[in-house]
Amino acid sequence: MTDGLQPFLSDRVVALSAPTQTWSGADGDMGAAPIDGVYHGDTRFIRGVELRYLDAEGLEVRPEWVRASVPAATEVRFDALLRGVDDRWPDPKVRLERVRRVADGTVSETLTVRSHLDAPLRLALRVAVTPDFSPLQEVKAGAPAPGGWTADTDAPGAVVVRRGAADLTLTAPDGEVTVAADDLRVAWTLEVPARGVAEVAWTVALHDPSLVVRGVADPAPWSVPPAPASADPRLGRWLTQALGDLEALRLALPDHPDDVFYAAGAPWFFTLFGRDSLWAARLMLPVDRSIAASTLRVLARLQGTATTPATAEQPGKIMHELRSDTLSMPGEGIELPPLYYGTVDATPLWVCLLADAARLGMPDGEVEELLPALERALAWIVESAGEDGFLDYVDETGHGLSNQGWKDSGDSIQWRDGRLADGPIALSEVQGYAYEAALGGADLLDRFGRAGGEALRAWAAGLKRRFAERFWVTTPEGRYPAIALDRDGRAVDTLTSNAGHLLGTGILEPAEEQAIAALMVAPPMSSGFGLRTLSTGAAGYWPLSYHGGSVWTHDTAIVARGMALAGRTTEARALVTGLLAAAEAFDYRVPELHAGDAASEVRAPAPYPAACRPQAWSAAAAVTAWQILRG
Structure with a gap:
């Protein structure tokens, strides 16, 4: 157990543009480690992000992540294989690129699917986002106290989550955004051409009027x-x-x-x-x-x-x-x-x-x-x-x-x-x-x-x-x-x-x-x-x-x-x-x-x-x- 202990950072992947930062695993998902999340100022706005897809049997499965690279302080790229929708040959032919970019007050992810299959591919992608609003100092002390939050779906493909004066707005223009009991869900259905590419994206905008920087x-x-x-x-x-x-x-x-x-x-x-x-x-x-x-x-x-x-x-x-x-x-x-x-x-x-x-x-x-x-x-x-x-x-x-x-x-x-x-x-x-x-x-x-x-x-x-x-x-x-x-x-x-x-x-x-x-x-x-x-x-x-x-x-x-x-x-x-x-x-x-x-x-x-x-x-x-x- 690590409750009450300062989180370890050494094996996590960070992207930043002060005062905004993200911490994740080498697959880009957040939530497995105590430090994981999306932070703005002195607040962790999001503690969990999980990316999944539906395989050929219709089951929700993890991509198989093969690489994380950091081209810039503000950007991280994660590469995966989607063998659950691939053909029967040993060479992997369906790839997923997950590119995360951080700017002051915004975090975005672009999800690009590249196929080398001879036939078109219909693919369902899912992202779950768990809001948090824990004070940074409590995360550091190993004792985060996530706060209650409310969510409003203001427009198709968007949701606004609030706690006190702080809020985050999640948008996914090509996706379906829904609110569950503990998290937000984004779903896409991509039509990937034969030997082609399809791309979707989602973004969170973070706002905290108490920031002094x-x-x-x-x-x-x-x-x-x-x-x-x-x-x-x-x-x-x-x-x-x-x-x-x-x-x-x-x-x-x-x-x-x-x-x-x-x-x-x-x-x-x-x-x-x-x-x-x-x-x-x-x-x-x-x-x-x-x-x-x-x-x-x-x-x-x-x-x-x-x-x-x-x-x-x-x-x-x-x-x-x-x-x-x-x-x-x-x-x-x-x-x-x-x-x-x-x-x-x-x-x-x-x-x-x-x-x-x-x-x-x-x-x-x-x-x-x-x-x-x-x-x-x-x-x-x-x-x-x-x-x-x-x-x-x-x-x-x-x-x-x-x-x-x-x-x-x-x-x-x-x-x-x-x-x-x-x-x-x-x-x-x-x-x-x-x-x-x-x-x-x-x-x-x-x-x-x-x-x-x-x-x-x-x-x-x-x-x-x-x-x-x-x-x-x-x-x-x-x-x-x-x-x-x-x-x-x-x-x-x-x-x-x-x-x-x-x-x-x-x-x-x-x-x-x-x-x-x-x-x-x-x-x-x-x-x-x-x-x-x-x-x-x-x-x-x-x-x-x-x-x-x-x-x-x-x-x-x-x-x-x-x-x-x-x-x-x-x-x-x-x-x-x-x-x-x-x-x-x-x-x-x-x-x-x-x-x-x-x-x-x-x-x-x-x-x-x-x-x-x-x-x-x-x-x-x-x-x-x-x-x-x-x-």
């Missing part, structure tokens, strides 16, 4: 960059898949539809996230700068203006997550308000992205418009450093996120002996982000004639000095920055990938960067398929631990990017080589995370079965790999 119809403003002539051929395949996925993950807010950002990932995170959207835009800078500017504007409009403990909002702070309603996570004791600010790193990352984008050609006028938001963000960074001079966090509500860096699971900050650290927590990488943000922000203030640059540089110098004094530890694994300081100011002594995020920020000296880079590519940290989140030398290490031994593609890419900025190109290329091996193993759609088993022990990394895919920052990691390999 909208899709993006315009084509992406980038093209796949050419891989270096000497590059590994896997790089081009990964880039093509990743950039297609990123195009499908674009979203906007309804009041500013031209300002695009990346949804964090499918299936759970089709919305705006501060940290995730910022990092994805930052990793994408080498091929597209426009989404960096629009992401910055979107987040600036939602920048905190008041101190509100219930939402973790503070003046100048960049938000964490936007939802249409309160987000409850059954069984985890977490309940987040619709607009939640519980993140310690989004604010310095916002400043870092603005500084990067400005250096790379973001128009001066667009940068100037964001200077007030920049000043507020910088003030939050300095003021949040507190008495000890470090940025830290603690959940003040008791039902928010207990950890508020990118490793936000409850057990992610632990000592080398496996004990959990007590908060407030000051993460090491956040100090690096803050240092980089202070210097980058100071340069922008100087460039546009604003005051405060020198004070920021002085503050950054103090932070660098304090970091050197307080964060470094020595263990049997070497000397390195601890993952964090705990509530008592003690350095939490595990070796983690967090230390790698410090590379390239400027908070370390060159010799320190060299030492950390060496640790990151050594066997305890590097799996050969990417960088482990936690060293194998830690007592809490487990290759399938969400943040305690697994490999996150974006994490590896950020560290490799920092290595390149620090001049550690050999180490950066070593990490990218591991990412290419992982990309190949996952057919170039790299999931959110995978197991940390060593490449010396397994031929391919095991999936973390509940990992999102595609995920924006995992896809954007392909651009980092391209940038490093091209030199």
Whole structure:
């Protein structure tokens, strides 16, 4: 039984155009796995779809599915044989192509029957569609609660299903649509010519007025960059898949539809996230700068203006997550308000992205418009450093996120002996982000004639000095920055990938960067398929631990990017080589995370079965790999 457990995703087929997505088996049917269904925003509108046909005896049977292919993020094709209506010879002569296409608010299927028979074929096709209307968060918790719904047949070949303010409209112009007790039925009778083709289609349009995001119809403003002539051929395949996925993950807010950002990932995170959207835009800078500017504007409009403990909002702070309603996570004791600010790193990352984008050609006028938001963000960074001079966090509500860096699971900050650290927590990488943000922000203030640059540089110098004094530890694994300081100011002594995020920020000296880079590519940290989140030398290490031994593609890419900025190109290329091996193993759609088993022990990394895919920052990691390999 899997009730109450997060659904597995690794063997399911997804098609998406945010904020709409479908999950199915390799035959295209939905309902066999807990994740299956048609989703729009934070609701599963349909939980079951079954395609059948009538064989020569008049019995309803399954097609025999032979292939599923994914020509684009928004499209999936399923191929089947219909041997129940075929002739007596062994070669199959009747084929069915099922092509599913997803757009913002619509899902359509085209069913094409191709016959090589010498005589015409009369064929009956049937589709059953089961409405659902379960909240996404309940599906994720393994406890969906389908709601009651009503159906109206408004016109021939169409039906409208409603629950509350949400509705779906199913249309099948050439079919007969009926409403049964638990589902909707579509029936067609096709006349397939001898050695000919017949085609029918059905579509669902999905509507939810509570949505706080909208899709993006315009084509992406980038093209796949050419891989270096000497590059590994896997790089081009990964880039093509990743950039297609990123195009499908674009979203906007309804009041500013031209300002695009990346949804964090499918299936759970089709919305705006501060940290995730910022990092994805930052990793994408080498091929597209426009989404960096629009992401910055979107987040600036939602920048905190008041101190509100219930939402973790503070003046100048960049938000964490936007939802249409309160987000409850059954069984985890977490309940987040619709607009939640519980993140310690989004604010310095916002400043870092603005500084990067400005250096790379973001128009001066667009940068100037964001200077007030920049000043507020910088003030939050300095003021949040507190008495000890470090940025830290603690959940003040008791039902928010207990950890508020990118490793936000409850057990992610632990000592080398496996004990959990007590908060407030000051993460090491956040100090690096803050240092980089202070210097980058100071340069922008100087460039546009604003005051405060020198004070920021002085503050950054103090932070660098304090970091050197307080964060470094020595263990049997070497000397390195601890993952964090705990509530008592003690350095939490595990070796983690967090230390790698410090590379390239400027908070370390060159010799320190060299030492950390060496640790990151050594066997305890590097799996050969990417960088482990936690060293194998830690007592809490487990290759399938969400943040305690697994490999996150974006994490590896950020560290490799920092290595390149620090001049550690050999180490950066070593990490990218591991990412290419992982990309190949996952057919170039790299999931959110995978197991940390060593490449010396397994031929391919095991999936973390509940990992999102595609995920924006995992896809954007392909651009980092391209940038490093091209030199």
